[in-house]
Amino acid sequence: MSVLHIDDLRTSLTLNGRQHHAVREVNFRIEEGETVAVVGESGCGKSMLAMSIMGLLPSIAVVTDGHVVLEGKPIERESERQMEAIRGARIGMIFQEPMTALNPVLTVGEQIAEPLRDHLGLSRSEARRRAIALMERVRIPSAASRYDSYPHEFSGGMRQRVVIALAIACGPRLLIADEPTTALDVTVQRQILDLLDMLQDDGRMAMMLITHNLGIVAAHADRVVVMYGGDMVESAPVRALFRNPAHPYSRALLASLPRVDRDLSELASIPGRVPPLTRLPDGCRFIDRCPHAMKICQALPPRVPVADDAEHEVRCWLHVEGSGRDASAG
Amino acid sequence: MLLQVEGLRVTYPVSRGWPVPRTSYLRAVDDVSLNVGAGEALGIVGESGCGKSTVARAILRLARADEGRVVFDGVDVTRLPLRALRKLRPRMQMIFQDPAASLSPRMRIGDALAEAIAVHGITHGGDARRLIKETLSDVGLPPEAAARYPHEFSGGQKQRIGIARALVLSPSLIIADEPVSALDVSVQAQILNLLARLQKERGIAFVFISHDLGVVRHFCDRTAVMYLGQVIEQGDTRPLFDRPAHPYTRLLRTVSPVPDPDIPVPPLAVEGEPPSPLDPPPGCRFHPRCPYAAERCRAEIPALRPTMGHLVACHFAEAIAAQEDA
Numbered sequence: 001m002s003v004l005h006i007d008d009l010r011t012s013l014t015l016n017g018r019q020h021h022a023v024r025e026v027n028f029r030i031e032e033g034e035t036v037a038v039v040g041e042s043g044c045g046k047s048m049l050a051m052s053i054m055g056l057l058p059s060i061a062v063v064t065d066g067h068v069v070l071e072g073k074p075i076e077r078e079s080e081r082q083m084e085a086i087r088g089a090r091i092g093m094i095f096q097e098p099m100t101a102l103n104p105v106l107t108v109g110e111q112i113a114e115p116l117r118d119h120l121g122l123s124r125s126e127a128r129r130r131a132i133a134l135m136e137r138v139r140i141p142s143a144a145s146r147y148d149s150y151p152h153e154f155s156g157g158m159r160q161r162v163v164i165a166l167a168i169a170c171g172p173r174l175l176i177a178d179e180p181t182t183a184l185d186v187t188v189q190r191q192i193l194d195l196l197d198m199l200q201d202d203g204r205m206a207m208m209l210i211t212h213n214l215g216i217v218a219a220h221a222d223r224v225v226v227m228y229g230g231d232m233v234e235s236a237p238v239r240a241l242f243r244n245p246a247h248p249y250s251r252a253l254l255a256s257l258p259r260v261d262r263d264l265s266e267l268a269s270i271p272g273r274v275p276p277l278t279r280l281p282d283g284c285r286f287i288d289r290c291p292h293a294m295k296i297c298q299a300l301p302p303r304v305p306v307a308d309d310a311e312h313e314v315r316c317w318l319h320v321e322g323s324g325r326d327a328s329a330g
Numbered sequence: 331m332l333l334q335v336e337g338l339r340v341t342y343p344v345s346r347g348w349p350v351p352r353t354s355y356l357r358a359v360d361d362v363s364l365n366v367g368a369g370e371a372l373g374i375v376g377e378s379g380c381g382k383s384t385v386a387r388a389i390l391r392l393a394r395a396d397e398g399r400v401v402f403d404g405v406d407v408t409r410l411p412l413r414a415l416r417k418l419r420p421r422m423q424m425i426f427q428d429p430a431a432s433l434s435p436r437m438r439i440g441d442a443l444a445e446a447i448a449v450h451g452i453t454h455g456g457d458a459r460r461l462i463k464e465t466l467s468d469v470g471l472p473p474e475a476a477a478r479y480p481h482e483f484s485g486g487q488k489q490r491i492g493i494a495r496a497l498v499l500s501p502s503l504i505i506a507d508e509p510v511s512a513l514d515v516s517v518q519a520q521i522l523n524l525l526a527r528l529q530k531e532r533g534i535a536f537v538f539i540s541h542d543l544g545v546v547r548h549f550c551d552r553t554a555v556m557y558l559g560q561v562i563e564q565g566d567t568r569p570l571f572d573r574p575a576h577p578y579t580r581l582l583r584t585v586s587p588v589p590d591p592d593i594p595v596p597p598l599a600v601e602g603e604p605p606s607p608l609d610p611p612p613g614c615r616f617h618p619r620c621p622y623a624a625e626r627c628r629a630e631i632p633a634l635r636p637t638m639g640h641l642v643a644c645h646f647a648e649a650i651a652a653q654e655d656a
Contacts, residue, residue, distance in 0.1 A: 041514035157603050185377035186541060188603055190585035212515065215544075215587020219595045238591045256519035258548035260571055260586045261593065266526075267548065269519035273484050 001072050002029035003173050003206035004053070008066035009076075011045075011052045013277065015060070020277045022048040022061065026232045027303070028225050030174070030206040035197075037209045037221035037238075039253075043274045045230035046210045050178050052076070053208075054091060055083035071173060089119040092167030092205075096179040098159035101166070102151040108162045109135070109147030112169055119170045134165040138195060157188035161195070168199055175200065178210040193220050214257060218242060223311070226250050229275065229285030236312040246306045246314035249286045284317070296323050331401075332535050333366040333389065333503060338398035340381075340388050344608060356608050358384040360559040361398070363634075364537075368502065371529060371536040373550030373567060375543060375582065379607050380556040382539045386505045389537065390422055391415060402503070420450040420499035427508035429492030433480040439466075439491055440476030443498050450499055461498055469494045469524060486517035493524065497532075505537045510545060522549060543586040547571050555579045558607055558615040565640025575642040575651060578616045614644070622650050 011023035023045045030036045038046045051057045053068050055078065068076040075086060087093065095101050103111060112134055113127035122130060128147070135143035138161040151159055160180065167175060177196065181189035197220060200207050209221055217224055217238065224241045226234040226249065234247040245251045255268035272289045281287050283298040290297070296317045304319040306312040317323045340359040345351040359381045366372045374382045387393035389400050391407055400407040402422060407415065426432055433442060443462045447453060453461060463473050469490040480488060489509060496504055506525070510518040526549065528534055540546050546553055547567055554564040555578065563576040574580045581600050599621045605611060611618050617627040626645050634643040638651060 041516060155603050185604070186585045187377065187581060187600065190598055191601070194598060213587060214515075214589040218589050218591040218593075219587055242589065242591050253515060254589065256516050257589050258519075258522065258542075258544040259588060260543040260547050260583065261588050261590075263568065264548060267519035267522055269523055270516035273486060273517065274514070 002031050002069075003071060004030040004208065005067070005069035006049075006053070007069060009049070009052060009063065009068060010065040011048055011057065011061055012064045013048075013061045015278060018278075019064075020280065022230050022277060023052060024230045025066070026225075026227075028223075028232065028235055030208060032173075032206055033200065033204045034223065035200065035207040035209055035221045036223045036225060037211060037217040038225045038227060039211060039214060039217055040227035041212060041253075041274055043229070043277065044227040046227050047178060048230070049227070050176050050208070050210055053176065054087055054093060055080070056087075085119070088115045088172075089170045090173050092170075092172035092175045094160070094163050094167050094175070094177040094180045096182045098156065098163045098183075099151065101163045102159060104151055107148045107150055108154065109149075112162065112165050115166065115169045131165075131169075134169055135162075137168075137199070138162075138165045140165070155188075156184055157191065160184065160188075160192055164192070164195065164199070168203070168205075171203065173206060175205050175207045176210070177207065179212070180209075181216070182212075189216075196220070214254065226253070229280050230277075231285050231315060233286065233316065234312075234314045236306070236309075240306075240309060240312045244307065244312075246312070246319060247286075247316050248290045248292055248318070284315075292318055294318075294323070331365045332368045332370075332403060333364075333537070334399070334401040335362060335364040335385070335389065336399045336401070338362045338385065338388055338400065339396045340384050340393050341396050354608060357559055357610070358393075358607060359388060360610075362556075362559075362561050363398075364554055364561070364564070366503070366535050366537060369529065369533040369535055370552065371538055371550045373546035373553035374537065374539045374556060375541065375546050375553060376556035377541060377604055379558070379604060381559040381607070382556050383507055385556075386424070386507050386537060386539055389505060390419075390424060420452065421501050422503045422505065423496035423499060423501040424505045424507065425489070425492045425496055425509050427511050429488040430480055432492060432495075433488070435480055438477055438479060439494075442491075443476070443495055446495055447498050452499060465494045465497050468497065468528075470520075484517075485513055486520060489513065489521050490524070493521075493528070497528070500532075501534060503535045503537070505539075507539045508541070509538075511540065511542065518545070525549065543571060543582060555582065558604060558610050560615060560643065561634060561641075562616065562643045563640060564634065569639050573638070573651075573655075575638045575640065575647045576616075576644045577620045577622055577650060580654070581619075622646055 006026050006028050009023055009026045012019045013022045040046050052063050063076045067074040109131050112131040116122045116127040116130050132143050132147055140161050181192050221238050223237050225232050228249045234250045245254055252270045270289050284301045287293045287297045301315045301317045303313050303315050306314050338359055342356045342358055343353050344356045345353050362385055376382050384393055388395050395408045440462055444458055447458050466475050471490050510521050538550050550567050553567045553570050554561045557578050563579045574583050584596050600619050602619050613629050614627040614632050617623040632643045632645045634641045637647055
């Protein structure tokens with residue numbers, strides 16, 4: 001049984017009385033001990049997807065179709081009370097800016113101890129002991145003496161460690177990390193990613209890593225979901241995506257990356273920009289920027305396996321035989 | 331040389347503490363020397379607090395140099411009277427990470443460009459209008475953009491406007507402080523390609539500040555690596571990134587993600603975070619995090635010296651290279 005199964009999920013936003021699909025028919029699974037990266041640029045729906053899973057959607061947004069299945073049980077229609085019990089206990093969350101996840105007027109120790117008392121019913125002293133152990137586990141130096149420190153006394157990297165300790169406090173089955181290192185310097189970024197890898201290996205946690213950084217994906221993910229305009233345009237094992245990207249958007253994205261380890265003559269750039277939510281095309285969302293756009297692309301593209309690999313799937317008419325063009329083109 | 335920075339030192343006063351704040355001095359830039367030839371792109375890389383933005387500000391005299399000289403086209407900018415400085419300003423322009431912050435939200439793009447042209451007395455009337463139109467087209471914006479307000483543009487387009495505003499003054503040097511860091515990768519590529527074309531076609535020199543080594547490798551001929559206010563390694567970009575000599579440059583190179591799952595990720599040898607620039611360690615500033623640190627590193631600041639094809643501030647660069655590359 002998958003830890004998380006996103007099953008044809010649609011999330012809609014109502015703006016000026018009109019419904020817009022911020023997430024459209026997204027499908028993927030995350031198994032125990034696996035890291036699935038969700039990548040895409042701003043406006044691709046990756047954060048909206050995370051909010052849909054956690055039940056933290058803004059009031060104008062709602063899951064209209066499909067399911068979020070956590071350990072075999074759909075949770076997308078659970079009450080707010082039920083979701084509160086699930087968040088923190090079975091789903092841990094890490095956000096980009098650690099300060100927004102921490103309460104500035106509580107000590108970091110109290111904040112880590114709180115879910116232990118709420119969700120696991122530990123006594124005050126037992127929660128304190130466990131919180132210190134968690135701080136040591138996320139490698140906060142002299143944890144016991146820093147239990148009574150406030151978040152502002154920590155550096156950015158140490159704050160993110162506190163947030164991670166909080167997220168894993170109750171031993172969640174799923175960890176959702178939304179751009180966990182984007183606000184950090186590269187040396188600290190690497191430390192945090194290594195820490196997440198280690199924690200995940202130990203706890204057999206499933207991890208959903210939301211990022212825009214394909215370098216991080218290459219080094220830290222097992223599988224990748226590429227999103228564009230609310231659609232999952234491609235889903236593949238990490239090596240397959242980098243070796244054999246199938247969707248024109250994935251290809252263009254990979255070709256546009258400058259690299260530290262080699263020289264590239266010119267970067268491929270994608271013309272235009274991501275359309276705003278209110279002006280997303282009905283069919284393929286990439287149609288206006290795609291060099292291979294065809295007439296049929298005005299209809300919603302189907303999900304097609306790539307090279308007979310059941311794990312590698314693309315949502316694109318180019319890969320449908322007889323749809324007007326050879327799938328190997330481009 | 332178009333730009334020479336010699337022995338630059340910049341200090342900021344910092345008040346901290348409660349109830350009685352005490353003023354201490356933060357040496358943001360400590361004895362930095364750089365030079366940039368005409369049409370050349372120099373990259374400055376380093377983590378937050380390393381002083382890279384302060385160097386940029388001091389070059390433009392937006393930050394006061396306590397010591398050292400900034401010589402632009404033979405003129406010492408640090409000691410120039412304001413009136414003469416104003417004459418020089420159009421030739422040294424800056425673009426920022428957040429271009430919206432440098433655009434007035436109540437001013438149409440065309441008016442903002444016209445103001446820059448008028449203030450510096452570049453040209454006027456129909457010539458100014460023609461210049462605006464040509465420049466907008468050169469940075470890939472339609473002529474109608476002139477009649478619009480900044481909020482009507484996306485992040486990438488705003489950066490194009492920021493570039494256009496620098497270009498109307500025909501600068502010979504552009505200082506770009508993290509110009510693509512806030513942009514999505516597909517848009518980042520558009521802007522990098524645009525800057526590369528301008529460098530080639532107009533012969534503009536760049537000081538390009540970034541924390542992203544991939545971007546710097548792509549754009550910059552030479553690169554300086556900064557750590558806690560000092561340049562610790564400097565040289566031609568390609569050999570510098572392929573064979574870094576300073577342990578800190580080695581670290582930066584190791585932690586820079588490469589978008590290729592088949593390239594093995596070397597284990598991290600360095601723990602900790604950069605210490606506060608308010609209280610830099612004695613000797614080599616990197617020694618508390620350096621896996622090779624010896625007694626000499628704690629006592630003596632290493633000079634930036636030529637070795638292994640670039641300039642390196644490390645007492646043991648050769649020995650480390652022999653050990654690591656064996």
